[in-house]
Amino acid sequence: MSGSKLRYQLQAGGKLCGELRVPGDKSISHRSIMLGSLANGTTRITGFLQGEDSLNTLRVFQAMGVEIDGPTQSGEVVIEGVGLHGLKAPTGVLNVGNSGTSMRLLSGLLAAQKFDCELVGDDSLSKRPMRRVIEPLTQMGAQIESAEKGTPPLKIHGGARLKGIEYEMPMASAQVKSCLLLAGLYAEGETAVLEPAPTRDHSERMLRGFGYEVTVEGNRARLCGGGELIATEIDVPADISSAAFFLVAASIAEGSDLTLRHVGVNPTRTGIIDILRLMGANIQLQNERLVGGEQVADLRVRSAPLQGIDIPRELVPLAIDEFPVLFVAAACANGRTVLTGAEELRVKESDRIQVMADGLHILGIDALPTNDGMIIEGGRLTSGTVDSAGDHRIAMAFAVASLRSQGSIRIDDCDNVNTSFPDFVALAGRVGLYVRESKV
Ligand code: S3P
Numbered sequence: 390m391s392g393s394k395l396r397y398q399l400q401a402g403g404k405l406c407g408e409l410r411v412p413g414d415k416s417i418s419h420r421s422i423m424l425g426s427l428a429n430g431t432t433r434i435t436g437f438l439q440g441e442d443s444l445n446t447l448r449v450f451q452a453m454g455v456e457i458d459g460p461t462q463s464g465e466v467v468i469e470g471v472g473l474h475g476l477k478a479p480t481g482v483l484n485v486g487n488s489g490t491s492m493r494l495l496s497g498l499l500a501a502q503k504f505d506c507e508l509v510g511d512d513s514l515s516k517r518p519m520r521r522v523i524e525p526l527t528q529m530g531a532q533i534e535s536a537e538k539g540t541p542p543l544k545i546h547g548g549a550r551l552k553g554i555e556y557e558m559p560m561a562s563a564q565v566k567s568c569l570l571l572a573g574l575y576a577e578g579e580t581a582v583l584e585p586a587p588t589r590d591h592s593e594r595m596l597r598g599f600g601y602e603v604t605v606e607g608n609r610a611r612l613c614g615g616g617e618l619i620a621t622e623i624d625v626p627a628d629i630s631s632a633a634f635f636l637v638a639a640s641i642a643e644g645s646d647l648t649l650r651h652v653g654v655n656p657t658r659t660g661i662i663d664i665l666r667l668m669g670a671n672i673q674l675q676n677e678r679l680v681g682g683e684q685v686a687d688l689r690v691r692s693a694p695l696q697g698i699d700i701p702r703e704l705v706p707l708a709i710d711e712f713p714v715l716f717v718a719a720a721c722a723n724g725r726t727v728l729t730g731a732e733e734l735r736v737k738e739s740d741r742i743q744v745m746a747d748g749l750h751i752l753g754i755d756a757l758p759t760n761d762g763m764i765i766e767g768g769r770l771t772s773g774t775v776d777s778a779g780d781h782r783i784a785m786a787f788a789v790a791s792l793r794s795q796g797s798i799r800i801d802d803c804d805n806v807n808t809s810f811p812d813f814v815a816l817a818g819r820v821g822l823y824v825r826e827s828k829v
Pocket of ligand 1: 415416417490561562563564565567589709710733
């Protein structure tokens with residue numbers, strides 16, 4: 390049935406028990422393909438996320454002549470790196486689907502190639518702002534054309550000679566930072582990026598893992614162009630952004646006791662744990678270890694009564710992808726939760742402030758959207774049909790809400806769960822969150 394969309398249906402109630410390893414980290418998976426392709430030598434990756442977003446990045450490099458084997462069923466990928474100057478001109482447009490990370494990071498390194506290319510995305514990505522990368526890349530000497538509103542498609546002209554700049558980002562964005570550092574690999578002199586608040590630092594860590602010198606002092610990350618990347622091995626930890634659904638699920642569903650294995654707990658990603666703990670959640674980190682430059686732990690979570698809080702602003706960039714499910718936690722908490730300083734949520738895969746407020750209203754929750762956040766009064770979730778607006782994290786967040794709803798919840802437009810969390814339905818069912826899927 391072409392054009393049919395996936396719908397989730399959930400009965401009310403339940404609890405989560407047992408253990409689970411959620412799929413690989415999306416941010417690290419993207420970067421492993423990019424750096425592995427540009428390295429000299431063979432890079433081996435394990436735990437690669439087999440979601441549509443990271444597969445799109447993989448296909449883009451294959452389209453530029455990089456030999457990439459896998460992923461195998463268990464997530465192994467082998468890349469024969471072509472070196473920083475070994476990419477070949479693609480024969481068609483480069484389609485990255487729903488993935489903002491692919492488009493923004495790729496624009497940095499494609500701006501430095503000898504050939505022209507065009508980056509396109511799906512309807513959601515085609516509405517997302519790209520000036521945030523086009524402007525600083527243009528300052529570096531890149532030539533990029535976008536649609537009128539600064540949105541995709543991006544036409545990138547080859548042959549530009551980039552020069553390093555020092556760039557103070559107006560927003561806290563790991564995608565912009567990473568885009569500029571990747572462009573900086575090719576630029577003359579030094580490229581420095583200053584961030585207004587800490588954001589995920591996987592690019593800096595992985596560049597070092599590939600033998601490239603990156604200096605980080607305070608909020609400033611810098612590197613010099615003209616070096617080389619040396620192939621390495623990468624073990625991708627489980628994605629804390631996917632684990633987040635289960636951290637909230639087990640917290641709100643009475644009687645739950647769940648362990649999430651091998652989760653990446655890089656301190657630039659653990660805002661979800663800090664915020665849930667401030668709300669009263671019972672989350673323990675066990676077996677903390679370092680794997681390929683990234684911290685990893687097993688997370689044990691048991692249900693606990695949650696309290697509404699004012700979410701500290703400094704935690705916002707450290708939990709930026711977790712707000713859809715944090716709003717569900719707030720709806721189940723006692724009292725009021727206030728989020729501010731999160732205007733970036735309006736330009737994610739959907740307007741996550743509006744779409745979540747609309748869904749929570751349908752489910753009987755008093756949720757007031759503001760320009761840069763939301764005010765949520767904890768209450769009783771009722772039942773109803775909500776629209777995920779094609780946003781993977783919103784679909785999964787409302788699935789979690791069913792654990793505390795009074796009646797069943799239907800969620801429309803869930804196909805994009807596959808961009809970040811293939812097998813969500815099967816894995817959730819294994820620990821007690823039962824999702825019935827249908828095509829409509
Ligand atoms: C990402 C950075 C974040 C995040 C996105 C992944 C990355 O975006 O929301 O899902 O891998 O660098 P911003 O940089 O736009 O905040």
